[in-house]
Amino acid sequence: MNKFLCCTLVFLDISVKWTIQETSPPKYLHYDPVTSRQLMCDLCPPGTYVKQHCTAARKTECAPCPDQYYAEDWNSNDECQYCNTVCKELQYVKLECNSTQNRICECIEGRYLDLEFCLRHTECPPGFGVVQPGTPESDTICKRCPEGFFSDETSSKATCQKHTNCSALGHTIVLKGNALRNNMCHENTDMSAQKCGIDVTLCEEALFRFAVPEKITPNWLNVLTDGLPGTKINAEHIERIIQKHSPQEQMFQLLKLWKQQNKEQDIFKKIVQDINLCEISVLKHIGRANLSFENLNILMMSLPGKKVGKEDVQRTVKLCKPTEQILKLLNLWRIKNADQDTMKALTHGLKQLKTYHFPKKTLQSLKKMVKFLHSFTMYQLYQKLFFEILGNQVQSV
Numbered sequence: 001m002n003k004f005l006c007c008t009l010v011f012l013d014i015s016v017k018w019t020i021q022e023t024s025p026p027k028y029l030h031y032d033p034v035t036s037r038q039l040m041c042d043l044c045p046p047g048t049y050v051k052q053h054c055t056a057a058r059k060t061e062c063a064p065c066p067d068q069y070y071a072e073d074w075n076s077n078d079e080c081q082y083c084n085t086v087c088k089e090l091q092y093v094k095l096e097c098n099s100t101q102n103r104i105c106e107c108i109e110g111r112y113l114d115l116e117f118c119l120r121h122t123e124c125p126p127g128f129g130v131v132q133p134g135t136p137e138s139d140t141i142c143k144r145c146p147e148g149f150f151s152d153e154t155s156s157k158a159t160c161q162k163h164t165n166c167s168a169l170g171h172t173i174v175l176k177g178n179a180l181r182n183n184m185c186h187e188n189t190d191m192s193a194q195k196c197g198i199d200v201t202l203c204e205e206a207l208f209r210f211a212v213p214e215k216i217t218p219n220w221l222n223v224l225t226d227g228l229p230g231t232k233i234n235a236e237h238i239e240r241i242i243q244k245h246s247p248q249e250q251m252f253q254l255l256k257l258w259k260q261q262n263k264e265q266d267i268f269k270k271i272v273q274d275i276n277l278c279e280i281s282v283l284k285h286i287g288r289a290n291l292s293f294e295n296l297n298i299l300m301m302s303l304p305g306k307k308v309g310k311e312d313v314q315r316t317v318k319l320c321k322p323t324e325q326i327l328k329l330l331n332l333w334r335i336k337n338a339d340q341d342t343m344k345a346l347t348h349g350l351k352q353l354k355t356y357h358f359p360k361k362t363l364q365s366l367k368k369m370v371k372f373l374h375s376f377t378m379y380q381l382y383q384k385l386f387f388e389i390l391g392n393q394v395q396s397v
């Protein structure tokens with residue numbers, strides 16, 4: 001007896017919910033004209049309507065909604081509602097009408113419903129980022145990029161991006177970022193030059209040129225090597241430089257090696273620092289010039305002597321960072337045109353550009369860069385290096 005009771009209770013417990021829902025539908029009051037009494041009739045479930053009200057003898061009779069009609073709730077209606085919603089322009093049918101719900105329309109991708117119209121989601125302008133993307137019902141929410149973030153595009157999706165932390169990468173900031181642009185970093189000194197293959201930079205060339213006489217005699221390299229203070233460059237290195245390069249390039253390569261070997265010594269630190277500052281300044285000008293592939297090509301064609309071809313420009317654009325491209329190309333030009341002065345060539349080239357439709361801003365930035373490289377500061381730098389350190393050695397030759 002006990003056993004039976006226990007199992008019956010468990011069974012009942014499971015079936016309670018089902019029993020109430022299925023067997024006790026919600027009711028409505030109905031006046032029955034036959035008996036003149038108020039009756040409690042069962043409502044009809046969603047998807048159906050009341051075909052016949054209940055009587056004292058009979059339950060409510062429900063019937064399914066016909067095609068294109070629906071009933072959302074339990075109801076006592078004597079007909080279903082018509083699926084009347086017609087989607088507006090730029091809307092699509094998200095859910096088709098069925099017996100339990102009306103047709104649901106939604107604005108197409110990229111738009112939201114504002115009163116009667118599907119409007120395009122607002123695009124946040126540069127300097128602003130998306131804090132909440134638009135939905136079919138709501139517009140994009142934009143917010144000005146806070147300190148340390150930027151957005152350089154017009155977009156309904158892009159959020160503000162954090163400025164690259166140049167110092168965390170071991171780089172220097174060339175151009176500080178703002179709400180509109182990222183920090184522009186520069187990999188410190190020699191490392192970056194090697195990746196893209198710039199062996200002697202414009203600043204180094206400007207600095208080293210002072211040590212290169214009008215006419216290079218075969219003896220000159222030895223005089224220079226002997227005269228340079230600090231750690232001596234070993235003969236093997238010198239031999240390799242002589243084999244690989246034209247006379248002027250030999251000087252540059254030698255001085256570069258010498259600079260690298262001695263950069264830790266106190267007397268050179270200031271000079272190395274000055275060269276780094278020069279590189280940073282040059283990169284700043286180049287960053288502002290913002291040279292496109294087309295502009296680089298035109299610029300290269302405008303230089304005198306043997307041309308750096310389109311293939312070289314293509315390869316350089318692929319290998320080098322934007323700010324390094326022009327430096328690498330000028331480097332290539334110098335190697336092709338052995339023993340020429342890059343600065344003179346560039347000055348000449350920039351004059352030719354007036355006849356092309358070259359962007360004014362780009363031209364100005366390049367001119368400023370050339371001017372900077374010719375500037376008094378650089379001249380002082382030459383003096384410091386070659387008169388104070390080398391002293392009479394250089395002058396006597």
Ligand SMILES: *[C@@H]1O[C@H](CO)[C@@H](O)[C@H](O)[C@H]1NC(C)=O
Pocket residue numbers: 047095098099100101
């Ligand atoms: C009607 O469509 C809705 C949404 O797709 C669905 O949840 C519901 O079960 C459907 N009703 C019937 C009776 O098929």
Ligand SMILES: *[C@@H]1O[C@H](CO)[C@@H](O)[C@H](O)[C@H]1NC(C)=O
Pocket residue numbers: 148165167168
């Ligand atoms: C950049 O990184 C350095 C080192 O990781 C950190 O000390 C500094 O706070 C960072 N700067 C910013 C602006 O996040």
Ligand SMILES: *[C@@H]1O[C@H](CO)[C@@H](O)[C@H](O)[C@H]1NC(C)=O
Pocket residue numbers: 290291292
């Ligand atoms: C650089 O030039 C490109 C096209 O050549 C342009 O889309 C871009 O906005 C320019 N960037 C800056 C910072 O001027």
